[in-house]
Amino acid sequence: MPVTAKICGLSTPDTLDAALAGGASHVGFVFFPRSPRHLAFDQAAALAARTGERARRVGVFVDPADSLVVEAVVAARLDAIQLHKVTPARAAALRRTAGVESWVALAVKTAADLAAAPAYAGAADRLLYDAKTPDDAALPGGMGVRFDWRLLEGARHPLPWALSGGLDAGNVAEAAMRTGARLVDVSSGVERAPGVKDVDKIAAFLQRVAQL
């Protein structure tokens, strides 16, 4: 089965075009004002129109209000929501409210963090295993932090899943090989500065993924 990729935190037409030209299966739009990748609804709507049916649009949220999710789903014609820092109960409620596919980001640092995964079965459609960022970090994702991929070796997954956290063109092959991931997600690893995507890095990442 081929490996597919989500390029997260896109915010400009040229970098979105690079992701689409490279064959990204998913593009991620961040709705979190503290993020350097945050999009206003009008920006997101323009990028969504440019995407068309070439990739699935995923909105990224951190413990969001219902209203933010509803407005973003409409404005950016989201196919999926990606939720950070939500309990299983809150994830289930937001999934019902949004009416689209729902992903939950599970912050992973140790094996104990993976024990939370089964509770999301029935509350979400996909788990995104992402690296846990430091407690004092500005963001719960998009920080270029990776976790020990050996934690996923032999793991039983309660839901379809994707791998994230500190991936780049140089390490994505090893990450996919070690974990068995069939969907990988990247943000910082295709940037030249926080929030500034690089078209060449996006192309290199997607070329590497296409070889897997």
Ligand SMILES: O=C(O)c1ccccc1NCC(=O)[C@H](O)[C@H](O)COP(=O)(O)O
């Ligand atoms: O990217 C952000 O700014 C962000 C902000 C708040 C919550 C989540 C965020 N990103 C989530 C993602 O899907 C990232 O792609 C994922 O955490 C991996 O990021 P990176 O390690 O930088 O590749």
